[in-house]
Amino acid sequence: MHHWKPPPPLSLSLRSCRFVLSFTPAPAMSASSSSEVAPTGPADAIYRDRILSSKLYFDVPPSKVPVIYSSSYDIAFFGIEKLHPFDSSKWGRICQFLIKEGFLDKKQTVEPLEASNDDLLVVHSESYLSSLKSSLNVAIIIEVPPVSLLPNCLVQNKVLYPFRKQVGGSILAAKLAKERGWAINIGGGFHHCSAEKGGGFCAYADISLCIQFAFVLLNISRVMIIDLDAHQGNGHEIDFSNDRRVYILDMYNAGIYPFDFEAKRYIDQKVELASGTKTKEYLDKLDEALEVY
Numbered sequence: 001m002h003h004w005k006p007p008p009p010l011s012l013s014l015r016s017c018r019f020v021l022s023f024t025p026a027p028a029m030s031a032s033s034s035s036e037v038a039p040t041g042p043a044d045a046i047y048r049d050r051i052l053s054s055k056l057y058f059d060v061p062p063s064k065v066p067v068i069y070s071s072s073y074d075i076a077f078f079g080i081e082k083l084h085p086f087d088s089s090k091w092g093r094i095c096q097f098l099i100k101e102g103f104l105d106k107k108q109t110v111e112p113l114e115a116s117n118d119d120l121l122v123v124h125s126e127s128y129l130s131s132l133k134s135s136l137n138v139a140i141i142i143e144v145p146p147v148s149l150l151p152n153c154l155v156q157n158k159v160l161y162p163f164r165k166q167v168g169g170s171i172l173a174a175k176l177a178k179e180r181g182w183a184i185n186i187g188g189g190f191h192h193c194s195a196e197k198g199g200g201f202c203a204y205a206d207i208s209l210c211i212q213f214a215f216v217l218l219n220i221s222r223v224m225i226i227d228l229d230a231h232q233g234n235g236h237e238i239d240f241s242n243d244r245r246v247y248i249l250d251m252y253n254a255g256i257y258p259f260d261f262e263a264k265r266y267i268d269q270k271v272e273l274a275s276g277t278k279t280k281e282y283l284d285k286l287d288e289a290l291e292v293y
């Protein structure tokens, strides 16, 4: 359908926000050149060690398809989740739909591990992660005010644990995409969260984490983010503002949240749409955008 083809095609989708990441493997000669532009973060030994000792990349048997999902992705407790327009049980429903239509056999999906504190520290600061120990802060990030009244242990179990499982899925998806040519994480795609700031229902920066792990473990030299969520993806834009290894194509409605004009400066190629854009026009503009690249 699209004219743009990565050389060779490795792509992974983080379904929550309709993302595609395309990786360009590093040339064989330049395994050490991954520091090409490496700004901060995993270039430092401590971050590398965290990535190298992570358990999130594990061997997936050939009997599995590269579709990652866990029933613990879904967030539901006391009906509170219904207070946000975002459907927090959609991951399970997507999976059910794929099974019902015969595209997927539940037994063939891959169950990811939960991202640990050390995994999250590859991108996030201690202070940001500590801020999630306040139910009020989590309530602000997920935009569900009553969550501020809950004990934090409940918030951890019912909200942040599902998110951390999804982060584990996004990170693993890069490894699977390299092995199989493609992979889909049915969750993740938290594009409003950056290293230091959550928002818009996004508490962890899984896209930034996925890419940093891939740079260190998969001998990847360049990544393209194709962000097709209705919103501008301000989180990954801030995180990769100084990193020329990451090319960002963002197609979004400019008239809605998040109106992040600083992050907008870091989009390599933006396609701004108005509310009410019809499917044909949308797909034509997407084709055109991919063609330019």
Ligand SMILES: [Zn+2]
Residues within 6 Å of the ligand: 017, 191, 192, 200, 229, 230, 231
């Ligand atoms: Zn969004």
